[in-house]
Amino acid sequence: MYGIITIFAFAIVSSFIFALILRFTSLQEASLQYVITGISFIAIFTGGFISGGKGKQKGWMLGGLTGLLYVVVIFLFQYLGFDKLFSIDQLVYFVCYILIAMMGGILGVNMNSKSRTT
Template sequence: MKSITGALGFRIASPVASGLYWSSIWLAIGAVILSIMLTGSSVDETNLLPWVFGVHGFSSFAGGFVSARRAGRKGWYFGLANGLMYTLLILIISFLATDANWTITVPTLLLITSLTGAFGGMLGVNTGSNN
């Protein structure tokens, strides 16, 4: 039986691009969970910022893990690169979609995603098959 990548006929060559792909998947899952949380509970949108940072942090962690696992070396480097690229994409999308302002949340998001991406990379490089 062929794997999904073999059946579809393509494979993402860059470890960082692969990490960004998985980061976006986890971001979408987190956004759906936060939407369900907003509609199904008494959580206000004003109290949602820590949850949003948590979703971004976990998404960056997962992307850093995948990118370092694919690279097989320099886990913190590939995880940090994934976190920085992830933050850049989120900022570009949020600016273009909602004309977001540059507040203290931007450096906070950058710090969270960079650190969690690097940490995910450090863990992911040790789980690869290249060891």
């Protein structure tokens, strides 16, 4: 749960910042598309990292479950709120989100491991 909470907290804060930037500057949403995508990947990675760090083992599974839970929440929001299914582009992004969360989980376990020697 810590990973999902981190992802959504990061998403809310970054959405607020980007909304302010778009509102008070002449920038368009299309010009920030890659920045927003990069920030979302960082948020997913961080959520997986925290999940793996808290779990202390099987980081790939904890990160993958964190990414999968995020994708399910977004799918339910999109389907129930907007009555739309995934597009192929979104499917690719969501598979990448799950893989990035898995990598974050693996690194979270390894960074917090007490068996490391220094």
